[in-house]
Amino acid sequence: MRPNDEFSCADAIDFLEPYLDGDLPTGQADRLREHLGSCAACAAELALAERIQRELRSLPQPDCPPEVIERVVRAGRGEVVPFPGRKQPLRWRIAAAAAVMALTLGGGSLFVHLQNQRLQSQREQQVAQATQEARFALAYLGRATHKVGLDVRDEVLQKRLVIPTTRSVSRSLSDLPDEPRKEF
Amino acid sequence: MRKPIVLLTALLFFAAAGARAQKLESQPGYVPIEELGLFPADKLSVEINIDGPLLRMVAEATKREDPGFSAVLAGLKSIKVQVFPLKGVDADVIKTRIGRSAHWLEDRGWVSMLKVRDQGEETYIYLKQAGDRIDGLTLLSFNPKDEAVVINIVGRIDPAQIGRIGQSLNLPQLKKLPATRKPE
Numbered sequence: 001m002r003p004n005d006e007f008s009c010a011d012a013i014d015f016l017e018p019y020l021d022g023d024l025p026t027g028q029a030d031r032l033r034e035h036l037g038s039c040a041a042c043a044a045e046l047a048l049a050e051r052i053q054r055e056l057r058s059l060p061q062p063d064c065p066p067e068v069i070e071r072v073v074r075a076g077r078g079e080v081v082p083f084p085g086r087k088q089p090l091r092w093r094i095a096a097a098a099a100v101m102a103l104t105l106g107g108g109s110l111f112v113h114l115q116n117q118r119l120q121s122q123r124e125q126q127v128a129q130a131t132q133e134a135r136f137a138l139a140y141l142g143r144a145t146h147k148v149g150l151d152v153r154d155e156v157l158q159k160r161l162v163i164p165t166t167r168s169v170s171r172s173l174s175d176l177p178d179e180p181r182k183e184f
Numbered sequence: 185m186r187k188p189i190v191l192l193t194a195l196l197f198f199a200a201a202g203a204r205a206q207k208l209e210s211q212p213g214y215v216p217i218e219e220l221g222l223f224p225a226d227k228l229s230v231e232i233n234i235d236g237p238l239l240r241m242v243a244e245a246t247k248r249e250d251p252g253f254s255a256v257l258a259g260l261k262s263i264k265v266q267v268f269p270l271k272g273v274d275a276d277v278i279k280t281r282i283g284r285s286a287h288w289l290e291d292r293g294w295v296s297m298l299k300v301r302d303q304g305e306e307t308y309i310y311l312k313q314a315g316d317r318i319d320g321l322t323l324l325s326f327n328p329k330d331e332a333v334v335i336n337i338v339g340r341i342d343p344a345q346i347g348r349i350g351q352s353l354n355l356p357q358l359k360k361l362p363a364t365r366k367p368e
Contacts, residue, residue: 123241131242133232134257137265137335142350144307144323144333145298145343 007035012042016049208235208262213312213320213338215264220285222334223268223278229331230267235338239263252349259340268332275328282306282326285334289322297343304328311343318343 015032018024024032036043071081208214218225225231234242243257270278286308290296294310305327312320321343323335337346 126238127241127245130234130238131246133265134234134239134242134263135253136230137232137263137337138253138256138346138350140265140333140350141321141323141335141337142347142352144325145309145347146351147307149347 007031009035009039009042012036012039013045016042016046019046020049020053208338211261211319211338212314213318213336213341214262215289215320215322215336217264217266217334217336220281220288220334222281222285223266223332227268227273228266229269230265232263232265234264235262252345252352256342256345256349259342260337261339262337264334264336266334270328270331275326275332278332279306279326279328282308282324282332285324286310294320294322311341321346 012032012035015024015028019029019032036046074081209216239257239260239262243254246257247254268278283306286296286299289310294312296308297311298307298309300307306325308322308324310322310324311318312322318341319338321335321337321341323333325333
């Protein structure tokens with residue numbers, strides 16, 4: 001920057017933004033343009049500022065929901081505006097409910113399945129033990145009746161019926177005079 | 185409104201439980217072994233109580249591998265066994281109780297099928313009959329050197345079939361019962 005220039009580079013930099021926005025008064029704008037014509041550094045600053053502004057304008061502008069704008073406006077008026085409850089779109093709520101239901105059902109069926117398996121296993125153990133016990137009872141009964149049956153055959157039928165009958169028949173036969181003697 | 189429903193449910197539950205208990209006790213072949221007070225309950229070496237659904241499940245489970253055994257069980261409603269070891273016990277007291285139980289059975293229309301007294305051992309087998317049908321079998325056995333046993337089988341009984349099946353089972357092996365089951 002030249003030392004005798006009344007419009008300094010610092011003034012030029014300060015005026016760049018309002019100049020680009022069209023807010024700078026005509027006199028000052030003329031003086032700035034004069035300075036920029038003789039100062040390459042400030043002209044470069046202006047070119048950079050113009051480029052930044054151009055690129056910023058080329059960015060997509062996000063939409064602000066009207067209720068937010070309304071809230072900002074009302075807040076600006078000093079009104080207290082509470083936030084309304086967050087509303088999820090219906091399809092998301094349905095999807096969330098379906099997911100919860102699926103998880104509940106899945107977990108429930110898994111629990112029921114495991115419970116059934118445990119009960120089945122317990123039932124099988126119970127049946128196996130009861131089978132063994134029933135076999136024991138019948139085996140005991142079988143052994144007792146068998147032993148008793150043998151006792152009856154040997155002690156009652158043999159001693160008191162078969163042997164006395166045999167003796168009696170032998171004796172009767174031996175008493176017959178004309179017939180040949182038969183031994184039993 | 186809820187209270188009457190709860191009361192009604194409880195009533196039905198107890199009525200069903202009572203009916204089930206009543207059902208077995210009202211069977212002509214049923215003997216209330218516990219009430220006879222034959223053996224001290226805490227000194228039994230074997231105690232078996234199988235009835236109702238468990239018996240049917242055992243019959244069903246053994247149908248393929250042991251059809252004879254399964255057929256015997258299919259007709260039964262209950263099997264009760266108590267084995268009491270006589271070592272270190274006043275055997276005469278137990279012998280008296282066995283004799284008293286035999287009288288108890290006779291007083292209630294049980295028919296003696298076998299009574300054997302041999303060298304201190306006593307075995308009684310009683311049947312509860314209704315015409316040609318046998319509804320119950322009770323065995324009372326006393327061996328002063330070993331043990332005293334009572335067996336009560338309720339249901340449709342063919343003593344010959346029970347004896348045959350029982351003798352085909354291996355009793356020494358079945359002596360190793362894993363654990364006795366207490367009455368349910």
